[in-house]
Amino acid sequence: MNIENTQSQMRKGILEFCILSIIRRGEAYPSDIVEEMKSANLHILEGTLYPLLTRLKNADMLTYRWVESNSGPPRKYFSLTQKGQSFFRELEATWNELANAVHTLANKTDSIPDSTNQNPSF
């Protein structure tokens, strides 16, 4: 077992949830999303964000519109669709459950009750 592998697996699982929770708040530009995550102490490569956004868009979770920009070509601003919102709520519920469970499990300090003690031999 490799610690790196496990870590990246954990991160991958929540990445979509993090992105959706940023976009939920309003129209977002990809580089803004990166900045937002960075400020929350989550570092992400911009290059990994684009494919994720495209995948979510193709799954009708997201929609976008072009906004003219004075600093270059027009920008794509992403926002949640109806479907995306319900998807996000489901994820949120699951996350809360998981977080609770993980939190409870990780913070328990008492030792596991010994099964041999619990079931004394007859």
Added chain:
Amino acid sequence: MKKIININFHGRVVPIEETAYEILKQYIDSLSRYFAKEEGREEIINDIENRFAELFSERLKKDATCITDADVNAIIASMGRPEDFDQEDMAPNGNTQGTESSKQSSNQQAKQESFTAEEPRRLFRSENDKILGGVCGGLANYLRIDPAIVRIIFTLITFGGFGSGLLIYIILWIVLPSRSLAFNIRKRLYRNPDNRVIAGVASGLAAYFHIDVWIPRLIFSFPLILGVFTSIFRNTWFDFDPGPVFITGGFGGTLFITYIILWIVLPEAVTASEKLEMRGEKVDLESIKNTVKSDLEGFKSRATDFGNEVKERAQQFGTEFKQSTQQFASEAAPAVRRTGSGIGHAIGVLFKAFFLFLAGVMAFALIMVLIGLLFSGMGVFPFKNYLLTGFWQNTLAWISLVLFLGIPGIALLTWLIRRIMGVRSRNHYLGYIFGSLWVIGLVSFFVLVGLLVNNFRTRASVEDEVSMVQPASGKLVVKMTDEKVSYYGSDWFGFNWDNDAPFYSLREDSVMMTTVRVNLVRSPDSAYHLTLVKFSHGNNPQVAKDLASRIQFSPKEVDSTLYLPQGFAITPNTKFRNQQVLVVVAVPLGKRIMVDRSIDDYHWFSINVNRRHRGWNIDWNTDWDDAFSWDSNVEYVMTKDGLKKMSDLREQSDEDENKGNNKPKSEKGYRYKQKSDSTLQKQKKDNQKENSSTSAWFQRDASDDMRTNTSVSTGKSDVDKEDRPEAVNFLSFVSFLKKF
């Protein structure tokens, strides 16, 4: 100092350093390879490019004159490289050292994964990189080498191994599944312009194979060196100049042509990335740094990991084995089902292969025809001195030989190599050049033919009455002299013509023509007459007549045998204008004649170029058709009804003899002699018939009709009968002397 180019990047003109552009292009390419299987590939890349464009224009607004390497690298670093995407989805912003170390170890892990955790490499046929069935493309992908190399090897096996390569190919075609494969090599054959002697082919090859430049150079120059040495050797031992043998001959020629073709086919590595591609290095500096770093640091950790890994592997193996047996069981069932459709697929493939084979055979036949044309062109070429007059005709002949026949050959070879190498030409000018050169060749060829046809427009004849000594026995034998003419063998450019050609013994200074025919006619009086009719073509009657009169053809008479020369010589001065000699022998009534088999060695054809039959019309001449037909080695007698075979007459006369009729003594004696070897004669005749059936082509004589010959104006010979014995004695004496 760096070159700055302007690129149109998402609708904006961006000034960018050329090297930076290369880095950018490489990066985009690596992305499109990475997302090859992604559904929204175009969109993803488009978004990323868009972001690049935005950042570029921001940079340019801040007083930057152009986009530099550093700018591009910075953006790429924030974007992340494809190889980082899998591992670095998100990194917690812990202490910086932690990220650093995790980055390194993740790099190392990435390297490990490429060896261990990557999906097991499987052999597929390539769907996107194929010429026939994608077998070579798939193999190259599997082995991670240039498909061109696999293709060249396959071609070599096919040609060298009696088609076994083709068999292997077809089997692999049937067996392997097809799949679209990502391009996994960054290595291609280029010509290296930085280090070259002629065109940089050798150094390009050296860079590709990571060998020293001198190795391919030596191989290419080997035939040259060898040729020089052998020419020295030959010049000292034999007085013989091999000429450009080292270029045209065998092995050396192959290498020479290979070099030329690689020169034409391979692109020159001009840009920085092309040069890197030539050496097969991954183009981004980052990855080189990574591999070096991970090699050094990975070594230590790998050593410690090794022990753990072995343990893990042992466990893994146990579970994997169980899994794989289960997997096999589950896969076997659909595999059986698939076999049915597999057979259908195989039949389809076999059909495809069959049609390709047919196409290949046709292409091969075309090539052969072309080569044949080229060779015959070369073969006739030494003959040009006899055919052509003047500078212009010679020039035209050269042009049409080189361009009309040579260009298609070179073009074909180039096309083949290009197809094999999978190189697409960037520009079409080569095709245009080939095409226009060929058209020039075609035009000059037609002009040349026109000029030549003009040379054969008119035909004229000159008649010579040759005085004859009347044979004593009442029988004349016509033979070809067996005396050796000082012409060397008929080995004409490797073809053994075996005297079958109408002109043989071709040399620089003269050609032996054998366009001679013997015609037998009835003599108007009681004496044998010999008339030589010499023909020639020319562009006007005077020239034709002059050329005809210059033919040297003098028969000799010894005893009662007429010896005809083996042929007549024409020189580059007299030119070849289809000179012919017709030997007309007039046989008086009741006298006998025999034409020896050696006369069959003559050939006769005529070239007919007139208004009625435009063009180069060679047909076997049928004029002088009022002569009698004859077979060689058969004795004839001239009767009122024409020539009669002696053997037919003899049966008749045998009947006569039984009745008690007497024949003249001399004839009787002769007939007796004739009888003794008549059985032999018959055997010979049987052989003769087989021969004459083949030679009948050359002597399609006129019908056996009885018309007397009027077209030959035979002046009466002044030879007196009294002079005859002396003359015969004299001649035999001369021939006797000659023998010593």
